[in-house]
Amino acid sequence: MTMESGYRRRLVLGLAAALAAGGLTACGGDDADGGSDGKTKISVMGLPPTTQAANRAAFEERVREFEAANPDIDVEPVEYKWETTTFQAKLAGGTAETVFLVPFTEPGSLIERRQVADLSAEVGELPVVQKINPKILDFVRVDGKTYGIPIKSYTLGLIINRDAFVKAGLDPDRPPTTWDEVRTTAQRLKGHVDVPYAQLTTKNGGGWHLTAMTYSLGGTMQQEKDGKWVAAFNAAPATAALDLLKTMRWQDRTMGDKPLLSSEDATRDFAAGKIGMMINGSEVFNQYLTVYKADPSTFGIGALPQGGGNQTLMGGTVAMMNPKATAAQRRAGLKWIDFYYLRVLHDPAAAGTDAAGRKADNLPVGTPLVPMFDAATTAAVDAEVAKHANFPLAHAGPYIAGNGTLGFQVEPPVAAQEVYAALDPVVQAVLSRDDADIPDLLGKAEKTVAAALARAQ
Structure with a gap:
């Protein structure tokens, strides 16, 4: 959309x-x-x-x-x-x-x-x-x-710790725009921040953010077939997203050692200066400022990094x-x-x-x-x-400009929370075991989601 x-x-x-x-x-x-x-x-x-x-x-x-x-x-x-x-x-x-x-x-x-x-x-x-x-x-x-x-x-974007970027010799006004750049940027952030790149894995956050990555890589989570919505994430884009996380976690060692991470955990750690980059929406700034009393000058946000999809996830509240x-x-x-x-x-x-x-x-x-x-x-x-405005608007320039060129793809149209819940363990497994079998994990999750979709339609 x-x-x-x-x-x-x-x-x-x-x-x-x-x-x-x-x-x-x-x-x-x-x-x-x-x-x-x-x-x-x-x-x-x-x-x-x-x-x-x-x-x-x-x-x-x-x-x-x-x-x-x-x-x-x-x-x-x-x-x-x-x-x-x-x-x-x-x-x-x-x-x-x-x-x-x-x-x-x-x-x-x-x-x-x-x-x-x-x-x-x-x-x-x-x-x-x-x-x-x-x-x-x-x-x-x-x-x-x-x-x-x-x-x-x-829409989701890439939240960055501007102080960590400066310490690593990176330009905080030019956050990564591709997933390849996310990986190399995380490598450069090592030694300057506890966790160069963090990924949510619990409370449906793992599935939510994996969905956003899948969209950015040209994939989808569901497709319509014979008048019904069916699971469609056991394919190359979601596999590529998980392969990237697996490589960053076990080869690059740029994702820390916590396979279980909620949105609350990530926001707290980011506000404490422990995280260099993470996916989230701009509104995470609200907790950053009011709950954790963190410094607005260190907060930055860019558009969701891309890998051929030119899409970002759009959500909201009704x-x-x-x-x-x-x-x-x-x-x-x-x-x-x-x-x-x-x-x-x-x-x-x-x-x-x-x-x-x-x-x-x-x-x-x-x-x-x-x-x-x-x-x-x-x-x-x-x-x-x-x-x-007390939000550091200049620090959101890449987010605003980047999203002006991206398509907005909505969350899965049927049983989205069940989709996210089924994918949480997949992301957890990839970040917990260096021998995680990604195709097998996605296949099992797709069976779980297929049952949820059948119940919902």
Whole structure:
């Protein structure tokens, strides 16, 4: 999938202070969703954990602002963050939030299983939705009906430790653009950083990043055959990606000695200066700054390195609603989605106020992401955010420029998290055993995925 070029510079999280939410009107009516005070009550996913004190305080303040502007709505923020292993249990148990957030991998299966609310009627009352890039909005539309609101989209790139690059005599403004260059750069980083190149391997991260590498090498994870999606990763591109990791791990010794590495582990170690390069999205900067208090000047990002595919993985986040939500709750939920997530993407005044407030609180401002709205809307918002950006924008030049020339390939269309989970052990095995049989590992994983795809279709 390709998208309009250019990247808006902003952080999705946050909203302008003291903005009244407009558009939808939430009222209790005859719906059994209110309390004795007559308010429409909704629960919303997204409250940051106590370990992220600044982000948590900012979220709670936004809730207070929203309730002040909408006195007929009562918002209950919930700390739960989407996890593939627990979310289905929440849905089945009836404990899912009114408004919950899922990655781009999930809407298709949730819609097919009728586990999310149809928002078509209420979305018609929120005109700004019509300005969202239709290629992104298509992720949540089936048969002309709308089941969610995309709130963020991103692409993966190559995060680099600029200090380590300088120490190794490398130019941090010219990160590797091919996988061959990644390998030689990692060799030059040896002795200047603990782990020259790190690869995620757990919590579906191994499969996720292997998928991105496969795309960049000209491959795919699934293909359509006779009206069904089938596994297609047991082929040359994924094999080449794993061969590269195997060579870097066992021959070059540039990947450290930890075969089990989560996204949290990698971000922590990168912030501590222990990792030279890793795949990730630009938003990893948010934790880098707010959780680990790391120095922004050492953070750099380039486009995803390529090996003939000229593609990078595009993902994102969608806000969806509990299928049990009443009409009043759906209206209230959409007001919250616009107030908290969308307004800073389409309203320049809101974006500027939010950016100024976040910068004052030392929260990330200006992180480059894929634009959600049309070019004119994005440009107006970017101009306001740029006045307050604390993200080192000059260090993202290769990422922004590189992605302007790459195609965007979406995550596997069916059972993506199951695909990633099946591939985690493959990446782990390659980094754990120097005699790992890559074709055999991929063949076994493909059988596992084939069963998951059969269940999902």
